[in-house]
Amino acid sequence: MTVPALSISRRLRNTPFTDRVNTAGVKSYTVYNHMLLPTSFKSMEEDYFHLKKHVQVWDVSCQRQVSVKGPDAAILMQRLTPRNLTKMVVGQCYYIPIVDDQGGMLNDPVTLKLAEDHYWISIADGDLLLWVKALAIGFGLTVSIEEPDVFPLAIQGPKSAELLERVFGPAIHTIRFFRFQEFTFEGQSLIISRSGFSEQGGFEIYVNDPDLASPLWDTLFKTGQDLQVRAGCPNLIERVESGLLSFGNDMTSANTPLECGLGRFCQIENETNCIGHEALKKGAKEGPARQIRSIAIEGEPFISPCDDKWPLFDGEKHVGDVTSAVWSPDFKTNVALGMVNKSHWADGTSLTIKTPQGPRTATILEKCFTDRK
Amino acid sequence: MTVPALSISRRLRNTPFTDRVNTAGVKSYTVYNHMLLPTSFKSMEEDYFHLKKHVQVWDVSCQRQVSVKGPDAAILMQRLTPRNLTKMVVGQCYYIPIVDDQGGMLNDPVTLKLAEDHYWISIADGDLLLWVKALAIGFGLTVSIEEPDVFPLAIQGPKSAELLERVFGPAIHTIRFFRFQEFTFEGQSLIISRSGFSEQGGFEIYVNDPDLASPLWDTLFKTGQDLQVRAGCPNLIERVESGLLSFGNDMTSANTPLECGLGRFCQIENETNCIGHEALKKGAKEGPARQIRSIAIEGEPFISPCDDKWPLFDGEKHVGDVTSAVWSPDFKTNVALGMVNKSHWADGTSLTIKTPQGPRTATILEKCFTDRK
Numbered sequence: 001m002t003v004p005a006l007s008i009s010r011r012l013r014n015t016p017f018t019d020r021v022n023t024a025g026v027k028s029y030t031v032y033n034h035m036l037l038p039t040s041f042k043s044m045e046e047d048y049f050h051l052k053k054h055v056q057v058w059d060v061s062c063q064r065q066v067s068v069k070g071p072d073a074a075i076l077m078q079r080l081t082p083r084n085l086t087k088m089v090v091g092q093c094y095y096i097p098i099v100d101d102q103g104g105m106l107n108d109p110v111t112l113k114l115a116e117d118h119y120w121i122s123i124a125d126g127d128l129l130l131w132v133k134a135l136a137i138g139f140g141l142t143v144s145i146e147e148p149d150v151f152p153l154a155i156q157g158p159k160s161a162e163l164l165e166r167v168f169g170p171a172i173h174t175i176r177f178f179r180f181q182e183f184t185f186e187g188q189s190l191i192i193s194r195s196g197f198s199e200q201g202g203f204e205i206y207v208n209d210p211d212l213a214s215p216l217w218d219t220l221f222k223t224g225q226d227l228q229v230r231a232g233c234p235n236l237i238e239r240v241e242s243g244l245l246s247f248g249n250d251m252t253s254a255n256t257p258l259e260c261g262l263g264r265f266c267q268i269e270n271e272t273n274c275i276g277h278e279a280l281k282k283g284a285k286e287g288p289a290r291q292i293r294s295i296a297i298e299g300e301p302f303i304s305p306c307d308d309k310w311p312l313f314d315g316e317k318h319v320g321d322v323t324s325a326v327w328s329p330d331f332k333t334n335v336a337l338g339m340v341n342k343s344h345w346a347d348g349t350s351l352t353i354k355t356p357q358g359p360r361t362a363t364i365l366e367k368c369f370t371d372r373k
Numbered sequence: 374m375t376v377p378a379l380s381i382s383r384r385l386r387n388t389p390f391t392d393r394v395n396t397a398g399v400k401s402y403t404v405y406n407h408m409l410l411p412t413s414f415k416s417m418e419e420d421y422f423h424l425k426k427h428v429q430v431w432d433v434s435c436q437r438q439v440s441v442k443g444p445d446a447a448i449l450m451q452r453l454t455p456r457n458l459t460k461m462v463v464g465q466c467y468y469i470p471i472v473d474d475q476g477g478m479l480n481d482p483v484t485l486k487l488a489e490d491h492y493w494i495s496i497a498d499g500d501l502l503l504w505v506k507a508l509a510i511g512f513g514l515t516v517s518i519e520e521p522d523v524f525p526l527a528i529q530g531p532k533s534a535e536l537l538e539r540v541f542g543p544a545i546h547t548i549r550f551f552r553f554q555e556f557t558f559e560g561q562s563l564i565i566s567r568s569g570f571s572e573q574g575g576f577e578i579y580v581n582d583p584d585l586a587s588p589l590w591d592t593l594f595k596t597g598q599d600l601q602v603r604a605g606c607p608n609l610i611e612r613v614e615s616g617l618l619s620f621g622n623d624m625t626s627a628n629t630p631l632e633c634g635l636g637r638f639c640q641i642e643n644e645t646n647c648i649g650h651e652a653l654k655k656g657a658k659e660g661p662a663r664q665i666r667s668i669a670i671e672g673e674p675f676i677s678p679c680d681d682k683w684p685l686f687d688g689e690k691h692v693g694d695v696t697s698a699v700w701s702p703d704f705k706t707n708v709a710l711g712m713v714n715k716s717h718w719a720d721g722t723s724l725t726i727k728t729p730q731g732p733r734t735a736t737i738l739e740k741c742f743t744d745r746k
Binding site (some may be wrong): 029 | 379382383384413473480500505507620677678680696
């Protein structure tokens with residue numbers, strides 16, 4: 001399959017880093033929240049090896065923030081998610097499933113609690129601003145909902161703390177996982193969290209002024225030269241190995257958080273005010289009928305991406321679907337994620353998968369690839 | 374500027390026509406409502422000349438439908454838009470601005486009234502489903518909100534009625550502009566409306582079964598061979614000449630319908646239950662401070678698309694921004710759309726525009742290019 005060309009228009013927004021990303025030699029983009037998100041630089045495999053060894057700077061401006069601020073902010077936040085937020089403290093980040101009234105996944109953002117009455121929801125692909133704003137209007141809550149001009153820049157890889165120490169000082173080491181602190185760059189205050197869409201360790205810098213974007217990018221590259229810093233992006237191989245789910249790929253509104261293996265982020269037993277509470281409670285009794293699993297697929301590396309569900313079969317019976325699949329150089333197999341029926345989700349179950357490159361043998365895994373090492 | 378490659382994944386959905394579109398030689402795509410939308414075949418200019426002369430088949434599956442059905446459907450619909458819907462009859466299509474509580478544009482869909490208690494909102498780019506569903510929940514309305522499996526196929530160009538008559542019979546001529554009727558294809562009932570995102574005349578077929586997609590496509594091409602039928606797509610040149618606005622390009626939530634020149638679709642004087650009514654009423658008294666205009670830009674054809682606002686100046690004063698711009702072979706000038714301040718929006722006003730190809734002279738026009746012919 002040839003890679004199609006992407007037509008550019010204002011509707012697919014550039015980011016304050018796009019000039020630098022282009023200069024760094026971006027090879028391909030995807031569109032995420034109406035914005036450009038790089039998907040490869042040297043090649044997906046070269047980017048992958050580099051990410052696991054060094055440090056990368058990722059333009060993830062497309063992780064738009066939904067700012068929820070006002071006296072009713074905490075009330076509204078709890079209506080959005082089955083995760084209990086009552087113990088969340090200022091300075092903390094929570095990964096929260098956001099669900100509709102049927103318990104269907106609408107987004108899986110990381111949320112930052114900036115103040116008792118102020119949250120940022122750092123969203124996956126989908127116009128969650130519309131959902132949150134409409135609920136606030138419909139429920140008559142006193143809260144203002146906005147998309148601020150914040151452009152996250154992720155620093156990922158094993159040398160990321162060393163790079164950020166050089167730019168922001170040793171206090172960078174005091175940020176605990178899924179916490180954030182304020183730092184200063186060129187006299188302006190910036191939030192930095194210990195988080196990011198890889199399992200290689202790292203940070204996200206919430207750049208709150210587009211004019212800081214180029215100076216910050218340039219400083220990171222100048223300072224990190226001997227650390228072999230490079231422009232990078234969320235890496236498909238690394239995320240599938242690590243079992244990191246992608247909203248829109250591995251889960252949609254047709255799936256509950258329980259199906260997505262996100263039960264630990266749902267406090268369904270206790271009463272919450274989450275819109276989807278009743279639906280999820282009903283589903284929790286029976287348990288999910290299917291769930292996302294890591295899956296190893298035998299044979300040659302796939303040459304085309306998983307652009308649609310690839311069905312899993314036990315004989316003639318359709319028992320699941322793969323939604324992300326790619327060759328892993330480290331695990332020397334095709335690694336995949338997919339939704340598998342309860343009857344067939346046990347570790348080691350062998351199934352047949354229909355792919356554009358023909359039928360293959362697929363093995364269901366209980367744990368993700370990196371946790372099995 | 375080199376055209377970037379688009380990375381494919383399940384998150385950017387294929388349509389039931391994607392195979393046929395690829396076979397037809399699509400050159401580039403954009404992403405629209407998380408789906409692939411073709412943007413050129415032979416070339417934008419060749420597509421343009423062909424569209425004005427013959428007939429094209431457009432895969433506009435990305436015009437997702439938000440289905441609003443139930444006893445409170447009409448109540449909810451009127452909360453969404455400042456356009457008075459009380460006289461809308463079953464079988465009619467309405468172009469409706471959809472606004473938030475500040476009167477900001479959230480979408481500009483065509484809406485079909487399928488029954489007294491059932492509407493389809495055929496949306497522009499943006500997850501309007503989230504907005505509509507959250508309002509229904511917040512207001513406690515008895516209505517079900519869904520995205521049905523409907524994939525619009527537009528037939529556009531001067532020979533479109535002739536082509537559809539051959540496939541669906543002479544009743545196709547009885548559909549009035551912005552009305553729809555039911556037709557039969559391979560024993561299945563399909564809605565066809567007289568509408569579409571061009572000024573060349575045409576229809577939209579609401580394909581409600583993905584299995585009909587390839588047979589319908591193939592029938593249209595076989596039947597229309599002597600009409601020189603071709604695969605096509607919304608054409609940037611033709612839409613800018615005609616003054617057709619693109620949500621996300623020429624207008625965003627920062628703009629009111631009045632700024633977008635959509636005042637005739639807003640019944641602001643009378644009371645409506647539209648969420649944005651109060652805000653729009655306040656704005657209507659003073660009138661908009663800026664408005665979208667057609668603009669002619671002198672000089673060589675632009676080689677890069679308008680991927681960001683191009684500012685308009687009167688001397689040193691910033692008085693507007695162009696958001697779409699492209700060379701028109703028929704008008705032999707660069708045609709553009711942009712938001713211009715009241716002080717400078719009079720027909721014939723001469724301004725300077727800063728473009729990636731340097732400063733140019735821009736002339737503000739009261740009417741769109743095709744209406745000035």
